[in-house]
Amino acid sequence: MAGQGLLDLLDVRVGDWVRMTVGDRPQILHIVGRSIEPENAGRVVSTSLDTLRENDPGLRPTFHQVVLDAGADPGEVARRLAGAGQGRLDVHTVANPADGLSPLRGVVVGLIAVLALIGLLELLTAIGGTVREGERDLLALKAIGLSPRQITAITVTATGCTALAAVLAATALGLPLAHWLIDAQGASSGIGAGIAQNPSPVLLLALGAGAVLGAAALAALPAARAARRRLADTLGAVA
Numbered sequence: 001m002a003g004q005g006l007l008d009l010l011d012v013r014v015g016d017w018v019r020m021t022v023g024d025r026p027q028i029l030h031i032v033g034r035s036i037e038p039e040n041a042g043r044v045v046s047t048s049l050d051t052l053r054e055n056d057p058g059l060r061p062t063f064h065q066v067v068l069d070a071g072a073d074p075g076e077v078a079r080r081l082a083g084a085g086q087g088r089l090d091v092h093t094v095a096n097p098a099d100g101l102s103p104l105r106g107v108v109v110g111l112i113a114v115l116a117l118i119g120l121l122e123l124l125t126a127i128g129g130t131v132r133e134g135e136r137d138l139l140a141l142k143a144i145g146l147s148p149r150q151i152t153a154i155t156v157t158a159t160g161c162t163a164l165a166a167v168l169a170a171t172a173l174g175l176p177l178a179h180w181l182i183d184a185q186g187a188s189s190g191i192g193a194g195i196a197q198n199p200s201p202v203l204l205l206a207l208g209a210g211a212v213l214g215a216a217a218l219a220a221l222p223a224a225r226a227a228r229r230r231l232a233d234t235l236g237a238v239a
Contacts, residue, residue, distance in 0.1 A: 001035040004187060005042025020045065025056040042191050065094070127159055127219045148224070155223035156216050163215035167208040 002014075012018055014034055020027045029047055037044040053059050068077055078091045085091075146154075175198060182196035 003037030003042035159219035160216040
């Protein structure tokens with residue numbers, strides 16, 4: 001298994017054979033897959049110790065990596081290993097690669113806040129335009145006997161449908177674009193493509209429902225005010 005950085009460095013692909021030097025012995029390795037390696041810019045190859053010992057029986061590992069069970073305390077495991085080794089082991093806790101992204105979280109949160117503010121302003125502008133355009137239909141709606149509450153419901157429903165269409169379009173276009181951007185960044189950094197993950201359907205549904213309900217709630221007050229205007233005011237606005 002080779003990292004994307006090593007594949008790019010050697011200009012090889014999965015399925016090729018490569019010649020590596022381990023210690024002072026050459027090793028011929030068959031690349032059977034690609035692994036996501038954040039260390040050393042992805043210039044890492046992983047193989048079994050038995051494979052390396054076929055050409056060098058006396059080969060001994062210089063370090064071991066221990067994969068902990070879910071919920072295990074790294075500090076406690078490190079202390080137990082150090083105690084079991086009676087001072088002959090040098091135990092280190094491997095840092096989580098995601099911790100290196102901590103400084104970027106503030107930037108991401110700030111960008112999300114700015115985009116949310118822009119989206120809110122655009123939504124308020126759209127609601128205002130929908131209400132103003134709906135004033136032209138108030139006379140017809142009142143003439144057929146609709147109550148102010150029913151007229152308000154029509155305007156709110158129209159705004160909610162518009163927000164729903166925007167949510168569906170953003171989901172259909174945004175997820176593939178986000179995948180492409182993340183994979184392109186991963187490939188350029190040597191980690192490799194395939195690190196992007198879709199948010200859970202529950203989260204997407206909650207965000208979409210929140211956006212639609214929020215748009216409907218914001219449209220309710222101006223729509224109610226417009227529906228309760230007097231006919232004389234409505235005639236003046238239309239004229």
